[in-house]
Amino acid sequence: MTAINRAHGLTAKDYKSALKPIWCPGCGDFGVLQSISRALAGVGRAPHEIAFVSGIGCSSRIPGYTTAYGFNSVHGRALPIAQGIKLANPDLLVLVAGGDGDGFSIGGGHVPHAIRRNLDLTYIVMDNQIYGLTKGQLSPTSPKGLPTVSSSYGSIEDPVNPLLYVLAYGAGFVAQGTPADMAGLADVIEEAIRFPGFAFVNVQSPCITFGHEDSQLKHHKEILQTLASLNHDPSNRLAAMDLAQEYGTKLYTGVFYRRPEPSATYDALARERQKELAPKALPRERILERFLAK
Numbered sequence: 001m002t003a004i005n006r007a008h009g010l011t012a013k014d015y016k017s018a019l020k021p022i023w024c025p026g027c028g029d030f031g032v033l034q035s036i037s038r039a040l041a042g043v044g045r046a047p048h049e050i051a052f053v054s055g056i057g058c059s060s061r062i063p064g065y066t067t068a069y070g071f072n073s074v075h076g077r078a079l080p081i082a083q084g085i086k087l088a089n090p091d092l093l094v095l096v097a098g099g100d101g102d103g104f105s106i107g108g109g110h111v112p113h114a115i116r117r118n119l120d121l122t123y124i125v126m127d128n129q130i131y132g133l134t135k136g137q138l139s140p141t142s143p144k145g146l147p148t149v150s151s152s153y154g155s156i157e158d159p160v161n162p163l164l165y166v167l168a169y170g171a172g173f174v175a176q177g178t179p180a181d182m183a184g185l186a187d188v189i190e191e192a193i194r195f196p197g198f199a200f201v202n203v204q205s206p207c208i209t210f211g212h213e214d215s216q217l218k219h220h221k222e223i224l225q226t227l228a229s230l231n232h233d234p235s236n237r238l239a240a241m242d243l244a245q246e247y248g249t250k251l252y253t254g255v256f257y258r259r260p261e262p263s264a265t266y267d268a269l270a271r272e273r274q275k276e277l278a279p280k281a282l283p284r285e286r287i288l289e290r291f292l293a294k
């Protein structure tokens with residue numbers, strides 16, 4: 001789908017900042033940055049019309065490497081901040097990104113609320129199944145049995161399944177990609193951006209320094225299967241949940257679920273409500289008077 005729309009004259013390069021990424025050579029996040037830049041060029045919004053919010057982690061550095069307005073915020077709090085930005089300025093295209101730790105550990109409680117509120121945001125999780133920035137501790141998506149610096153004898157916990165998590169809470173768009181297929185990843189990110197409502201893209205983005213063997217690009221290339229090749233119907237939520245159960249054993253890429261008739265977004269409903277209430281609203285001075293009255 002990504003046919004890059006050259007009519008607006010913007011290319012992937014226009015979305016890359018002059019800042020040189022300090023990720024380890026070979027980190028999957030380089031490919032994610034490239035795919036996001038390509039997707040943005042496909043959509044064609046000017047960089048100053050885009051706000052890119054992240055939490056804290058290696059992956060959360062990503063807004064700084066783009067020419068969009070960027071906010072490398074607080075660990076686990078990217079989603080509430082992004083929602084505030086979108087509500088304050090609904091015309092902005094708002095992207096949110098971070099790691100699996102940022103999104104499903106410390107920030108896990110925000111995900112269901114962002115989904116049920118359904119603001120028009122695109123949330124990209126760089127899922128490397130490890131805490132990269134803090135040097136290789138267990139993350140919520142680490143596979144059971146994985147030895148890490150915080151689980152010397154292997155993890156004894158079941159991992160979170162990010163795909164099932166967001167599908168179960170009712171996200172209208174759910175996809176997965178890997179930098180092992182950058183064109184495919186750019187396609188799903190572009191589709192997510194174009195989806196009117198909360199859209200989630202899980203990117204299996206290898207941590208070459210602390211990640212396990214099965215999470216590396218070479219392995220991804222060997223095992224990835226596109227959902228299109230399985231003739232998956234992305235309008236079928238139950239079929240999507242069925243396939244999502246294979247997270248951790250199979251690597252399916254593409255769109256798991258796209259709600260055929262997207263629900264009204266919170267930002268659109270809030271604007272409607274504002275219009276409705278505007279004639280009844282007190283002038284600012286009257287509110288101040290009431291507030292300051294003894």
Ligand SMILES: Cc1ncc(C[n+]2csc(CCOP(=O)(O)OP(=O)(O)O)c2C)c(N)n1
Nearest residue numbers: 056057058059075099100101102131132133
């Ligand atoms: C409130 C708070 N708790 C803990 C940390 C330490 N911390 C920074 S990043 C991080 C996790 C990084 O893992 P992830 O979010 O998966 O991103 P990655 O570095 O792997 O891209 C942690 C625990 C912090 N910065 N702030």
Ligand code: SF4
Nearest residue numbers: 024027058132207208
């Ligand atoms: S530690 Fe891992 S996630 Fe962080 S930059 Fe290096 S390879 Fe990437």
